[in-house]
Amino acid sequence: MKNIFNFLANPSRFRIFAKNVYPFSLIGMFIFIFIGLWFSLYNSPPDYQQGETVRIMYVHVPAAWMAMMVYLSMTIMSIFSLVWRHPLADILSKCSAPIGAMFTLIALVTGSIWGKPTWGTWWVWDARLTSVFILFLIYMGHIALVRAFEDEYKGARAGAILTLFGAFNLPIIKFSVDWWNTLHQPASVIKLDGPSIHIDMMVPLVLMAFGFLFFYFSFLLINVQTELNHRKLKKLFIKKLN
Amino acid sequence: MINKHIIYAQNLSFDRSGRNIFSSLSFSLDSSESIIIKGKNGSGKTSLLRCLAGFYPITRGKLLWYGEEILPAYYSEKPLISWLGHFDAIKGSLTVRENLMFFMEIWSVNINIFHEVVKVFSFEKFLDFPASWLSAGEKRRLSLLRLSFCPAKVWFMDEPTTYLDMENKEILISIMSKHINSGGSIICATHENFHLPNTKEYSLG
Amino acid sequence: MRLFFKLVYRDINLVIKGASDTGAAILFYLLAIIMFPLSSGTDTNLLTTIAGGAIWMAALFASLLSLDRLFRSDFEDGSLEQIVLSGMSMEIIVLSKCLAHWLTNGLPIVLLSPILSLIMGLDYEYWWILAITLLIGTPSLTLIGATPAALSCAIGKGGVLTALVLLPLMLPVLILGSGAISAEISGLGGKGHLYALSAIFPISLLVSPFLASRSIRLGWE
Numbered sequence: 001m002k003n004i005f006n007f008l009a010n011p012s013r014f015r016i017f018a019k020n021v022y023p024f025s026l027i028g029m030f031i032f033i034f035i036g037l038w039f040s041l042y043n044s045p046p047d048y049q050q051g052e053t054v055r056i057m058y059v060h061v062p063a064a065w066m067a068m069m070v071y072l073s074m075t076i077m078s079i080f081s082l083v084w085r086h087p088l089a090d091i092l093s094k095c096s097a098p099i100g101a102m103f104t105l106i107a108l109v110t111g112s113i114w115g116k117p118t119w120g121t122w123w124v125w126d127a128r129l130t131s132v133f134i135l136f137l138i139y140m141g142h143i144a145l146v147r148a149f150e151d152e153y154k155g156a157r158a159g160a161i162l163t164l165f166g167a168f169n170l171p172i173i174k175f176s177v178d179w180w181n182t183l184h185q186p187a188s189v190i191k192l193d194g195p196s197i198h199i200d201m202m203v204p205l206v207l208m209a210f211g212f213l214f215f216y217f218s219f220l221l222i223n224v225q226t227e228l229n230h231r232k233l234k235k236l237f238i239k240k241l242n
Numbered sequence: 243m244i245n246k247h248i249i250y251a252q253n254l255s256f257d258r259s260g261r262n263i264f265s266s267l268s269f270s271l272d273s274s275e276s277i278i279i280k281g282k283n284g285s286g287k288t289s290l291l292r293c294l295a296g297f298y299p300i301t302r303g304k305l306l307w308y309g310e311e312i313l314p315a316y317y318s319e320k321p322l323i324s325w326l327g328h329f330d331a332i333k334g335s336l337t338v339r340e341n342l343m344f345f346m347e348i349w350s351v352n353i354n355i356f357h358e359v360v361k362v363f364s365f366e367k368f369l370d371f372p373a374s375w376l377s378a379g380e381k382r383r384l385s386l387l388r389l390s391f392c393p394a395k396v397w398f399m400d401e402p403t404t405y406l407d408m409e410n411k412e413i414l415i416s417i418m419s420k421h422i423n424s425g426g427s428i429i430c431a432t433h434e435n436f437h438l439p440n441t442k443e444y445s446l447g
Numbered sequence: 448m449r450l451f452f453k454l455v456y457r458d459i460n461l462v463i464k465g466a467s468d469t470g471a472a473i474l475f476y477l478l479a480i481i482m483f484p485l486s487s488g489t490d491t492n493l494l495t496t497i498a499g500g501a502i503w504m505a506a507l508f509a510s511l512l513s514l515d516r517l518f519r520s521d522f523e524d525g526s527l528e529q530i531v532l533s534g535m536s537m538e539i540i541v542l543s544k545c546l547a548h549w550l551t552n553g554l555p556i557v558l559l560s561p562i563l564s565l566i567m568g569l570d571y572e573y574w575w576i577l578a579i580t581l582l583i584g585t586p587s588l589t590l591i592g593a594t595p596a597a598l599s600c601a602i603g604k605g606g607v608l609t610a611l612v613l614l615p616l617m618l619p620v621l622i623l624g625s626g627a628i629s630a631e632i633s634g635l636g637g638k639g640h641l642y643a644l645s646a647i648f649p650i651s652l653l654v655s656p657f658l659a660s661r662s663i664r665l666g667w668e
Contacts, residue, residue: 319534348454
């Protein structure tokens with residue numbers, strides 16, 4: 001395992017790796033999202049209270065999971081970047097941010113659409129919604145900060161510092177529904193005493209989650225390739241000038 | 243013997259933003275010695291000084307201070323180097339005296355040494371005026387003054403002659419020579435010709 | 448430790464001599480509060496309801512403004528290089544600058560809060576909770592702001608970008624601070640908010656010096 005990690009640490013090798021793995025990740029994404037959509041739109045029961053609107057959940061919940069998962073992976077990359085100065089870690093972290101921001105936006109928008117029929121309002125300022133909104137702002141701040149640097153090496157490392165600082169928000173999001181009385185329903189899938197959700201709803205949820213995960217991988221690989229190509233281009237340009 | 247050198251550098255290389263600034267530099271610095279780094283603009287003189295001080299991380303190679311893996315910008319007991327960089331580190335809203343006093347206090351410099359150095363640079367009459375009233379050359383002299391009362395044995399000087407007139411250049415060279423003769427060392431990046439005792443010259447680029 | 452206080456003294460001296468924006472930030476704190484009655488009407492009941500939140504918001508913006516140059520002026524003129532070469536660890540430098548910032552920015556904000564409560568029509572009995580939330584909250588604001596302020600050195604420009612990065616990180620302090628006041632006014636008691644607010648301080652005290660000094664070193668690289 002450590003060998004694989006060391007092997008991929010070299011940017012030019014990772015570029016080739018990304019190029020080769022990317023099609024498979026894309027195929028995985030399409031398969032999971034199509035089957036997941038089929039299950040969630042046709043082959044799952046409507047909720048006995050909410051009726052058909054519950055189907056928003058199959059986009060909303062995986063997107064929210066991914067919003068946090070992406071941030072968590074960025075945090076881990078940032079630790080790698082700051083402590084061990086790993087050359088790829090900050091690139092991966094930098095390239096994850098726009099995808100994470102997009103997932104957060106999807107979670108917020110679908111949540112809002114879901115909230116109107118069930119709660120009767122588009123938006124409430126409760127702890128869960130507010131903390132996810134803050135997550136979105138942190139993502140946007142990260143994107144703006146990293147791109148403000150003329151030197152992309154420095155920018156990526158600055159992003160790593162900011163990511164670590166913003167990580168305080170993750171536990172707040174996760175436990176906001178348990179710590180405060182909120183309108184948002186408490187966790188029903190990821191909790192200590194096992195999921196409390198029916199298996200017919202669980203299947204499309206998990207399928208969609210995997211689809212979104214592959215979506216993340218695919219776009220991360222594209223972003224990293226772009227970033228590495230950009231750096232290589234700059235290097236060639238400088239070499240040619242000298 | 244590695245331990246005897248103040249600075250011991252072996253195969254130093256430095257890349258910045260994916261660009262190689264310098265590579266495979268090896269040298270050493272001992273007390274009563276000076277190193278003059280020459281090279282055209284952009285050849286990495288400043289980068290080398292900043293690498294040695296610890297502001298830039300070296301990419302490859304080995305760098306030892308007093309035989310240990312410490313760096314002046316990280317070491318935290320006493321100042322290892324006295325630094326004259328591109329920036330003056332002078333606060334315009336404070337008086338010249340306040341500017342100097344702050345560094346005197348954090349370096350624990352004796353007040354007699356302070357007065358002596360002020361006399362060498364003939365700065366007595368400026369002491370109680372705001373530092374923002376000084377001209378660029380006078381500010382440079384103020385930085386040199388501060389550099390010369392720092393208790394650190396090694397002086398790092400990046401283009402020390404900027405803004406200085408002939409007369410002050412001579413004063414500069416005389417205090418540099420005096421520093422070397424009294425057991426100190428100097429690393430100086432410049433493109434002028436200096437005549438210092440016990441000098442090694444390196445060219446970059 | 449001696450060096451630590453020397454540095455604090457120097458920074459405060461610089462503020463007194465007018466070399467930093469801190470004084471202006473305090474004026475801004477007073478000015479910003481006037482915007483609330485002028486924009487949302489002078490209805491006394493409404494003002495009393497929003498007073499806590501409004502004062503907190505003004506405090507937040509005042510810190511934001513002065514934090515922008517917390518390290519940048521010393522970074523740009525080379526003072527920070529000289530100070531770190533003098534044998535002080537970067538973390539200590541960060542802490543001393545934070546302390547100086549709090550003494551010149553946070554403390555005046557706390558001390559001026561009764562006057563602002565007065566013009567916002569906040570009942571006397573709630574002045575203490577406003578002062579306490581500010582007293583606990585402003586050091587956290589300073590410490591949280593240190594890292595983005597240090598990052599602005601690395602970019603070489605600040606202003607809007609610092610604010611953009613900083614505001615989301617400061618929001619929990621704002622939420623808990625003004626939440627404590629409104630909970631107290633509504634009769635629920637603001638203790639819970641106060642405890643959570645005071646938990647932020649030690650966490651930021653641990654994390655902030657480390658990340659801020661990394662950011663400043665990144666600026667030198």
